[in-house]
Amino acid sequence: MVKDQEFLKKKSAYCLDLAKKLGATDSSVVVKNSVSETVNFRNKKLDESNRSDDLGISITTYIGKKKSSISSSNLLNENLNVLIEKCIETTKNTPEDEFNSLPDRDLLAQEVKDLDLYDDTQIENDQKINYLKKLEDAASNDKKIVNTESSFTQNKSNFILANTDGFCNGYKTSSFTASSVTVAKDEKSMERDYEYSSKCFLKDLDDANELGKLAANQTIRKLSPKKIGSEKIAIIFDKRIAKGILSTFASAISSSAISRGTSFLKDKVNQKVFSDKINIFDKPDMLKGLGSRNFDSEGVKTDTLKLVDQGILKHYLIDTYNGKKLNLKSNGRCGGTSNLYFENGNISFKDLLNSNSKSLYITETIGHGSNIVTGDYSVGATGFLVENGEFKFPINEITIAGNFKDMFQNIILANDLEFKYATNSPTMLIEGMVVAGK
Amino acid sequence: MSNFFEKSDLSRSEAENIISETLQKCDDGELYLENSKSESILLDDNKIKNSSYNSDLGFGFRAISDEVVAYSHSNEISKNSLKQSSENLKSTLKSVKGTYNYEIAKSNKKYYENINPIEQKSLNEKIKILNDVNNYLRSKSDKVKQVTANFLGEQKSVEIIRSGGETLSDVRPLIRFNVSVMLEKKGRKETGVYGVGGRQSYDTYLKDDNWKSVCDEALRIASVNLESKPAPAGEMKVVLGPGWPAILIHEAVGHGLEGDFNRKKTSAFHNLMGQKVASEGVTIIDDGTIDNRRGSLTIDDEGTPTEKTVLIENGILKNFMQDRLNARLMKTRSTGSGRRENYRHIVLPRMRNTMMLSGNHTQEEMIKSVDKGIFAVSFGGGQVDITSGKFVFNCTEAYEIVNGKIGSPIKGATLIGDGPSILKEVSMVGNDMMMDPGIGTCGKAGQGVPVGVAQPSILINKMTVGGTKL
Numbered sequence: 001m002v003k004d005q006e007f008l009k010k011k012s013a014y015c016l017d018l019a020k021k022l023g024a025t026d027s028s029v030v031v032k033n034s035v036s037e038t039v040n041f042r043n044k045k046l047d048e049s050n051r052s053d054d055l056g057i058s059i060t061t062y063i064g065k066k067k068s069s070i071s072s073s074n075l076l077n078e079n080l081n082v083l084i085e086k087c088i089e090t091t092k093n094t095p096e097d098e099f100n101s102l103p104d105r106d107l108l109a110q111e112v113k114d115l116d117l118y119d120d121t122q123i124e125n126d127q128k129i130n131y132l133k134k135l136e137d138a139a140s141n142d143k144k145i146v147n148t149e150s151s152f153t154q155n156k157s158n159f160i161l162a163n164t165d166g167f168c169n170g171y172k173t174s175s176f177t178a179s180s181v182t183v184a185k186d187e188k189s190m191e192r193d194y195e196y197s198s199k200c201f202l203k204d205l206d207d208a209n210e211l212g213k214l215a216a217n218q219t220i221r222k223l224s225p226k227k228i229g230s231e232k233i234a235i236i237f238d239k240r241i242a243k244g245i246l247s248t249f250a251s252a253i254s255s256s257a258i259s260r261g262t263s264f265l266k267d268k269v270n271q272k273v274f275s276d277k278i279n280i281f282d283k284p285d286m287l288k289g290l291g292s293r294n295f296d297s298e299g300v301k302t303d304t305l306k307l308v309d310q311g312i313l314k315h316y317l318i319d320t321y322n323g324k325k326l327n328l329k330s331n332g333r334c335g336g337t338s339n340l341y342f343e344n345g346n347i348s349f350k351d352l353l354n355s356n357s358k359s360l361y362i363t364e365t366i367g368h369g370s371n372i373v374t375g376d377y378s379v380g381a382t383g384f385l386v387e388n389g390e391f392k393f394p395i396n397e398i399t400i401a402g403n404f405k406d407m408f409q410n411i412i413l414a415n416d417l418e419f420k421y422a423t424n425s426p427t428m429l430i431e432g433m434v435v436a437g438k
Numbered sequence: 439m440s441n442f443f444e445k446s447d448l449s450r451s452e453a454e455n456i457i458s459e460t461l462q463k464c465d466d467g468e469l470y471l472e473n474s475k476s477e478s479i480l481l482d483d484n485k486i487k488n489s490s491y492n493s494d495l496g497f498g499f500r501a502i503s504d505e506v507v508a509y510s511h512s513n514e515i516s517k518n519s520l521k522q523s524s525e526n527l528k529s530t531l532k533s534v535k536g537t538y539n540y541e542i543a544k545s546n547k548k549y550y551e552n553i554n555p556i557e558q559k560s561l562n563e564k565i566k567i568l569n570d571v572n573n574y575l576r577s578k579s580d581k582v583k584q585v586t587a588n589f590l591g592e593q594k595s596v597e598i599i600r601s602g603g604e605t606l607s608d609v610r611p612l613i614r615f616n617v618s619v620m621l622e623k624k625g626r627k628e629t630g631v632y633g634v635g636g637r638q639s640y641d642t643y644l645k646d647d648n649w650k651s652v653c654d655e656a657l658r659i660a661s662v663n664l665e666s667k668p669a670p671a672g673e674m675k676v677v678l679g680p681g682w683p684a685i686l687i688h689e690a691v692g693h694g695l696e697g698d699f700n701r702k703k704t705s706a707f708h709n710l711m712g713q714k715v716a717s718e719g720v721t722i723i724d725d726g727t728i729d730n731r732r733g734s735l736t737i738d739d740e741g742t743p744t745e746k747t748v749l750i751e752n753g754i755l756k757n758f759m760q761d762r763l764n765a766r767l768m769k770t771r772s773t774g775s776g777r778r779e780n781y782r783h784i785v786l787p788r789m790r791n792t793m794m795l796s797g798n799h800t801q802e803e804m805i806k807s808v809d810k811g812i813f814a815v816s817f818g819g820g821q822v823d824i825t826s827g828k829f830v831f832n833c834t835e836a837y838e839i840v841n842g843k844i845g846s847p848i849k850g851a852t853l854i855g856d857g858p859s860i861l862k863e864v865s866m867v868g869n870d871m872m873m874d875p876g877i878g879t880c881g882k883a884g885q886g887v888p889v890g891v892a893q894p895s896i897l898i899n900k901m902t903v904g905g906t907k908l
Contacts (some may be wrong), residue, residue, distance in 0.1 A: 042505075042702070049530035051510040051523070052782055069490040073513040078445065083493060090489050093561050097485045125530065147704050183704050183825055190706060192825035225826075230672040230908055260483050260584055262620055262627070366821040367830035369852045369904075373620065373627050378669075378852040378904045380821070380830035397828050399852045399904025401671065436671035436854075436904045 003033040008160035019061045022088045026062040026102050028163035036155040041132040061087050065096040099324040108167050109295035116287045118172040119201040128152040131208045138212030139180050144220050147183035167299040176202045180215040186223045193219035200288045225394040229438045234359040234431045242425035250337050252372045255322030264375035273313045274408045280308035284338035291339040291422030302332035341424040345413030352414040352429050354389035361386050375404040402433040440473040440595040448517045454603040460524040461601040465536035467501040469599045472781040476592040477556050481568035498781040501527040503534040509784050538601050545743035549734045550637035552609045554593040558639045564589050575653050584620035598741040606741035611637050617656045630660030635876040637730045659835050662847045669851035669905025675811030676901045677804045681872035684893035688792050689820035689829040690857040695749050697764030697787040699824050706827030706858045715755045716861030719797045722750040726790035732876040733791035733890035744774035761787040779885035791890035797867025801895040804866050806842040813837045827857040852904040868895030
């Protein structure tokens, strides 16, 4: 069982008291416990079971404007004594930074709403095994599927965040995750693809049969891919790739990238960064949301932000330190975004496929080809050639490239948004990108 | 060396009894104990932004029966906690009828010293160097708009207790020093990154103001990129420089030669053992035994001494990299390649220092032979889809080659190729093999481990360059 609030609170109070005794003028502490149980299947047989019980503590101490931090998985007081002493010693020897401080008191979260993030249900390994059997039966139905690997994880976590300004809060969260990776083979090729479902509540998890079928179909359709020539072409990003482009946008508006001057979106607030029709929200208080939270990792309250309004950038993602540097107030985004999404566009998925006589539909990208300093983008890609709205044949060993500054201005979104991850996008079309192939 | 039982209500002999009792009739398994201490000191934006210290302690208990692995880990080294883990393992492996394999290779060789790099240099000295780096770079050019520099140091003590009480242990130091610099000229910004590291003290890498040469290299890369023009798009000849560009080898063939993917037949290489997979003259090894290298290990995380494993010899596929589980199921022996990020993770067969050995061509010859292509000198990261065999890596410093001569620098672009066929496209192997500077981390199944790479300059006949210029 995951440790209760009382245990975590006791540990955090112990650390704050000790830090103060040893000379800290301020301090903050996070104590976390996370218990997960995973069962893996391969080719319809049990392959692995894994139970993990993780405890962790991290403490930041301040002496005036000097700051240092320590973390440990060993929560015995004896160990904490040694570490906190070391932390204070290091703090004393670290140069001052005028922007170091705890968050402003008036910004700390006052109330903690129940966002429905914890499901007490305990799913035993035998039940996980039943789910995976069903899933793998569905996934391996077609003879072309030569390998299946599936996994079911239950995770329960609890945490307390406390600081010397009196903030002390935390709550339990849970997640249930099922995934399936399948390999398909024909005379010419071998391909892999996957499907996945993750929810706060067990009863919301996708049906095992459906998940298995999807994983298999998505893999089989990739068989016998072709390589195409290099050209300028419209690219349609599957939702699972489109969300990555939204994540890159989020890293480019983080207050740390902005204050350091290392983002192509620096000084772009109130300017048009996307096309008129684009609206982007970050909404922390969605019930059962995979990115939902009551406060950020410093305890600052988090309100819903409309980050982009009709194409215009309205906010950066601001934490206390970088906020002070930029002369802005924290908007509760220390640790990044919560439930981040593009609002739906106004055309259907089908119309999006039909909007060009020829386009590429991308289902997977590989490589770390997003540069937020310059906005340059270049990644390896796998997908399908689409002609007159129809999927013609699978494609691989190509790259797609462009620059986010232009790409953002050319985004057209379908109206098929779902909340499957913490960051979500409808299917996305971008014209004018370059494909490198043969 | 850590004494894991010193402050515990669990004695060593009690632990040994629980291990032996849990693993009887299992085919393999062990208790893995780990105590790691690490530090990170970061200078950024003219200030010491972060000084942090982490101490991590825990165990992972593993039982294997046939193909099934049961694993349980915890931070609490106590009687209750180990018994709870034992129960978890037994409940997964309900009816086991294997025979425990007591055999494990032994060696007295050590590839690094038992030191704690964190304690060998005071915080004030480290902070001074970081400030010196910042001042040095900013004084070199008024185009320097941002400097980030950091120290990462670690000492990891591990102990492996097998059924019957056999115990193997290792203490692993590791450091890394990195510098990143951003330049701005007429509104255009570009960065350059460079670093050094390995399993020795900070001073070994930084003595005699050697940190200046790290700064100079980062600055040089950033300056080159400031003048770069859009990269071409399409298939062309590619000359790779020596050293770090060997992440091509790591991605293109390294991952595909790991035992697990081949046992499961999900690697594009699984049916190619003994066959020609590379041009003649191409030899690739994975070596855990080079003194003090980032990817070196005295023993792997199952207790097997590491070795120099020949993967491809003169173009022919010779060996896969194996941990104990995959070796047993494939009826071969462990190559000492069983690794894990830490006690929270299961063991997987992983690379150590992956190297292509020298041939007899010169880099000059290679460039002269190319009419139209690119010369790639420095890289960011890479990735591979081991099933389709397609892999990518991202250039961070590259030039066009026009009529046998190096031309203008080109912008960072992704290069994509096909693992099983790319090595057959290698038409010249250079005589200038070089190790990387000691900065690589390889990710697999969510686990990062330190690795090294090395190669000479090579000429590849055909690769797709993912630029924007058609």
